[in-house]
Amino acid sequence: MNLTSCLVLSASLFAIGTYGLLTRRNLIAALMSLELMVNAALINFVAFARFGGPRGALPDPEAGSLFALFAVGVTAAETALALAIVIAVHRQRGHLDIRALDRMHG
């Protein structure tokens, strides 16, 4: 277990999340992909807190885990909001197909 393997894990999660976000047609699945990306970032926080940063930055477990927990809280709030929007969309349009939700076009 070292910093590099943690970063590889995080990068893989991020890539999978991005792929899902850009390709899934279901709004909830896209939202889940987004969660994956957020969690990739959280893993980075924790990893840097545990192993220290590049160029000699010292590990700081307290600040790092505090930051990670804070981000988890924010993410939870954001997910609640996003799900509320998803429910509203479903009520209004009767479906959750992202491709069909294109009313933003100019």
Place this chain on the structure above:
Amino acid sequence: MGSADAGMDSLKLAAYGILLLPLLSFLINGLWLGKKSRTASAWLATLAMGATLILAVAVALGYRAEVLGHPEAFAFRSAVVWEHTWMAFPTGSGAFLAAEAGFHLDPISVMMVLVIAFISFLVHVYSMGYLRDAAASGRFFALLSFFSFAMLGLVVSGNLIQTFFFWELVGAASYLLIGFWYAKPAAVAAAKKAFILTRLADAFFLMGLLLVGYQAGGFDFAHLNHPATAAALDRTVGAGFLAFNLLTAGTLLIFMGAWGKSALFPFHVWLPDAMEGPTPVSSLIHSATMVVAGVFLTARLYPLFSAADITLLVVESAGAFTALFAAVIACTQTDLKRILAFSTLSQLGLMMMALGAGAPEGGEGFSSATGAASAAYSGSMFHIFTHAFFKCLLFLSAGAVIHAIHSNDIRKAGGLRKILPFTYAATLVAALALAGFWPLSGFFSKEEILHAALSNGHYGALFAGLATGGLTAFYMSRYFLLVFHGEYRGGEAPGARREGLLMTVPILILALPSAFAGWMGRGFFTEYVLPWPALAGQGAMAAAGDTLAGAGSWLPVAAGLLAVAGAGFGWYRYGLGKKTAGFPGREAPAWYRVIADKFYVDEVWLFLAKRVGGSWIAAPAAWIEVRIVNGAFDLASGFLRRLAFVQSLFHSGQVQWYMAVALLGLLLISGLGGYWIP
């Protein structure tokens, strides 16, 4: 001074009323009453004009008591009754170039106010009869009031800006009135012709007044007419072939405005066509408003003009030529009003010629002038005065004739003296006055003009004046004999509509000044209506009357004999019981047809407007506009539109596409950041 102040206060009140009453009548009739009731709007306009006439008389009396009675208090017999600063332009030196709106009185403006109010009131009364059956007479009366207002504002103006303002209002009002029968294409064409031609001339006037006003440092007539202003302007500016004398150029440009408004050759073409308007309008345009504005402006700036020899020469030549030219054409026309229109042109030419003949031949301009210069000026104003009455009368009688026989054509008239006895008598008076028969009004004013030309040594002008007098007598006798004598040539006898009271009374009232204004007004004009240097006692200037008493006692006799000869020839040609005397048609000699076709000046204008203006200037300009200017804009906007189309492809509305683009952008930025941020 207590009573004098009170006098000035009442004068001020009357002066406000003179401008406000016609304006109010215009607004009320134009915005509201005109469409409600024809009768009420006619009465309102006529009563307002009657009140204006009373106020004008009050102003004239007040002027005589307050201004002429206190010559020491009013320089040049000129009084500012009221004045408000209207526009002020800061100039570089911190001073202001201000334009005032005001009410100025001096002998010529008092004379004009009286004449305009009097004529306009009678024309209003006459119109009540003439247009009784016209559907849109509410609009007519509104415009008639507006026309009077504009002309009154013009003559009492104390500076060039106000003059220009009202000058344009007069032009707009005449446009609207000439085109009053707007369903008639000829009327619309005549209105446009009048407006466009005078506007063309006014463009030069505007240039001239800006040039002169800016260079002289003010627009006030008092300032512009000062000898020091003329001296300061008399300098050459520019260089090479663009060098010009500021005074000459400025006064010539201003005179161009008068040239167009007073319809001197070659701008005269609009005036004969302007008779497409209702006859009362023609009588107003030809007598007291519109056309005399040009002569009035020239007289207003006379001291400035007379400092520029070339300008005076142009004024004189244009006037003399127009006087003769129009008189010759008038001898051949067959339309009642057209004959009168050409006689107006001819008389306007005389007035202008008189002004131009003010400076003595070979003299050092106006400053060295003698009383003859005053005589020229006062003669010109005198002729405006007398001409207004008899020309208005002639048009009103022509209207009565047209009203009776429903035709403008003298070939279809004849023998009307039995049907229209009052009109017959009044026309006789007016025709004799116009022809210059003693002791009617036209004789005196013409004599003063001829005297001035003779004393100043302007023999060309003298000849033009005398010849015009003879021709005038001829064509007026032709007109008179063909319309009122002989037998009726128009088919079935007229008589359904005899002379109505509302039309006859103004005609008869006008016959009085047409007959007597000459020897009644003479003293006033020779003594009071003088150019300013004469009033200032500059040089050897004397009152005009002193000159007239002197040389050339043969002149009135010669002028009178010429008039008799002209009228006699007319009698020989068209009287003597000849029933259908002389209407040459196709078989007429070529020279006669050239004259009858008005020397083809209209065709020259048409050629200029259509070929030169249209094909050579407007069409290439339109090509440049459409192809090059618009083309450049089309190219630029087309490019932008294609760019925008490419951009709009990104705005598909697909959230995932947006996110992909954002991600791509992020990658690009972070990639570039890797290079540029170490």
